[in-house]
Amino acid sequence: MIVVELRKLALRPRVWASLFLLCLLPAIVGVFLATADFAPPPGQGGAFLSAVLSNGSLYPAAALALVLPIFLPLSVAVTAGDSIAGEASSGMLRYLLARPVGRTRLLAAKFVALAVFILVAVLLVVATSLALGLWLFGGGAEAVGGPGGVTSLSGPTLSTTGLGLRLLGAIGYIIVSMLGFGAIGVFLSTVSDSALGAALGALGVLITSSVLETLDAAAVVKPYLPTHYWLSWIDFFRDPVFWRNIDSGLLLQAGYIVVFFGAAWANFATKDVTS
Amino acid sequence: MIVTHALTKRFGRILAVDSVDLRVAEGDRYGFLGPNGSGKTTLVRMLLGLVYATSGEIELMGRPVPKRVAEVLPEVGALVEGPAAYPHLSGRRNMALLDAAGKGGPMRSRKRRVDDALEQVGLASIDSRPVKAYSLGMRQRLGIASALLRKPRLLVLDEPTNGLDPRGIKEVRELLITLNEGGTTVFLSSHLLAEVEQLCTRIGVVDRGRLVLEDDVSGMRAPTGRILVDTPDPTAAAALLDGQLEARDGERLIVRHADPAELNALLVQGGVRVAAINPERRSLEQVVLDVTGAGSDRFDGRTP
Numbered sequence A: 001m002i003v004v005e006l007r008k009l010a011l012r013p014r015v016w017a018s019l020f021l022l023c024l025l026p027a028i029v030g031v032f033l034a035t036a037d038f039a040p041p042p043g044q045g046g047a048f049l050s051a052v053l054s055n056g057s058l059y060p061a062a063a064l065a066l067v068l069p070i071f072l073p074l075s076v077a078v079t080a081g082d083s084i085a086g087e088a089s090s091g092m093l094r095y096l097l098a099r100p101v102g103r104t105r106l107l108a109a110k111f112v113a114l115a116v117f118i119l120v121a122v123l124l125v126v127a128t129s130l131a132l133g134l135w136l137f138g139g140g141a142e143a144v145g146g147p148g149g150v151t152s153l154s155g156p157t158l159s160t161t162g163l164g165l166r167l168l169g170a171i172g173y174i175i176v177s178m179l180g181f182g183a184i185g186v187f188l189s190t191v192s193d194s195a196l197g198a199a200l201g202a203l204g205v206l207i208t209s210s211v212l213e214t215l216d217a218a219a220v221v222k223p224y225l226p227t228h229y230w231l232s233w234i235d236f237f238r239d240p241v242f243w244r245n246i247d248s249g250l251l252l253q254a255g256y257i258v259v260f261f262g263a264a265w266a267n268f269a270t271k272d273v274t275s
Numbered sequence B: 001m002i003v004t005h006a007l008t009k010r011f012g013r014i015l016a017v018d019s020v021d022l023r024v025a026e027g028d029r030y031g032f033l034g035p036n037g038s039g040k041t042t043l044v045r046m047l048l049g050l051v052y053a054t055s056g057e058i059e060l061m062g063r064p065v066p067k068r069v070a071e072v073l074p075e076v077g078a079l080v081e082g083p084a085a086y087p088h089l090s091g092r093r094n095m096a097l098l099d100a101a102g103k104g105g106p107m108r109s110r111k112r113r114v115d116d117a118l119e120q121v122g123l124a125s126i127d128s129r130p131v132k133a134y135s136l137g138m139r140q141r142l143g144i145a146s147a148l149l150r151k152p153r154l155l156v157l158d159e160p161t162n163g164l165d166p167r168g169i170k171e172v173r174e175l176l177i178t179l180n181e182g183g184t185t186v187f188l189s190s191h192l193l194a195e196v197e198q199l200c201t202r203i204g205v206v207d208r209g210r211l212v213l214e215d216d217v218s219g220m221r222a223p224t225g226r227i228l229v230d231t232p233d234p235t236a237a238a239a240l241l242d243g244q245l246e247a248r249d250g251e252r253l254i255v256r257h258a259d260p261a262e263l264n265a266l267l268v269q270g271g272v273r274v275a276a277i278n279p280e281r282r283s284l285e286q287v288v289l290d291v292t293g294a295g296s297d298r299f300d301g302r303t304p
Helices: A002-010 A013-036 A056-067 A071-090 A092-097 A103-137 A160-191 A195-213 A230-237 A243-269 B040-047 B069-075 B091-101 B107-120 B136-148 B166-181 B193-199 B234-240 B260-269 B284-291
Strands: B002-011 B014-020 B029-033 B055-060 B063-065 B076-079 B154-158 B185-190 B202-207 B210-216 B223-230 B245-249 B252-256 B276-281
Touching (some): A002 A103, A013 A056, A013 A071, A013 A103, A056 A071, A056 A160, A071 A092, A071 A160, A071 A195, A092 A103, A092 B091, A103 A160, A160 A195, A160 A243, B014 B040, B040 B055, B040 B185, B076 B136, B091 B107, B136 B166, B154 B166, B166 B185, B185 B193, B210 B284, B234 B260
Parallel strands (some): B014 B210, B029 B185, B029 B202
Antiparallel strands (some): B002 B055, B223 B252, B223 B276, B245 B252
């Protein structure tokens, strides 16, 4: 069933379009940076953007920082919202269930497919931006004149392997963050028969969370907002890695995955399929 | 094959299916008739485990539904409320995905299974255009092909000839009869009386959620004991048949008589020319209209 779900995703032009757009934004930013030829002042613009000019191999991190707040959650919301509601509105849900495909199995396959989609999306963004970064800004050696190292956010220089490991850690963290958010979308998708409605609902959660994040009066709930620890993947690029927020973030997202996937399952397994 | 006992489904305040006792035997061609909105589709969905009953029991091939529905569904082919497919993919690809989604059936023979099913419904040489470019009739054929994919023992079809032209309707009817002769039980839900009349051996009629009639077609359409006589000499015939004549409409007489052959002989001996003589049978339409009310898609001023 998982294979079938993956094949369905791969056969869908819309999925490829959203992946393409995800890769396009960092590319546009990169081209502007390269042509303007002056760095944004440190502390302004996206994270890492000032450091990128001196070393292109840091550009994947900058690209992730660019797509994470809006673009990546947007594509996750659309894919997650489509998972069950999309089958319902195309009428295929009843034929899949009468096939029979167990409801729990279908839901699990949808969730795994969503995870794979996020993985592919993040990897594609990293790969394209790495290629672009190295091409536009070089590997850093000639720019800095140093041993080809990358300066961490905390000062000390990182080795290439160290950077690779940190990047992998950041990718993993972002995938878990997106899965927590995606679980909300999947749950809404089992409630509504409209894929658009479910995606918009998930985006509503995202926007609400982001607004509350900036509101001091909401300090009590802040540590529980789905977006609260999203940017903590940056801590992977500190030296030494700053684990506290990362751990809290992983725990929080695991909570969101368990609660909302559980709610999705409880709702879907007992629901009358009338679409 | 299908047995339901006091099956009831309530959607909020609306009682969609009201204590239905259905019996479909193996080898039947069962016609499930009823006006629009009478609960046909809800009942079909309950049989397939898509909708859960409020109360009552369902048994499909001897197994309780929905508890052990997963064991019987592989042997059931279904078409529920029109066909469905992923519109951006070709029909063949759609069927392959559906085949892969269920258990059983090795990957090696998938192409053959799909080809067989497509051939049965007359789509053998369909090209790779996406389903969104299909005509209504082609989609309907694709839906029936999907139902046939696993060579099911029971076919549950909801309005299978919807959108087909007369030739297509005839083809589907012949296909269903062939499958039925091969041992497949056919459960056909429809509001098209002519379709059911030509195909089915047994009929259940549902009205406002209740099963109001379940009988063999032959039993329903038994002669009424009256004979229709067409004659160019109606006055002479009426005089001859005094007492047995029930009604007269121009050149058509309705006569109460047991045997048309004897009546014919009697009339001819009496010098009455007979143009046509036939035992009267109730039409299925008459039977169904007698037991059902207006469909629930009608909202008149007064409540029924």
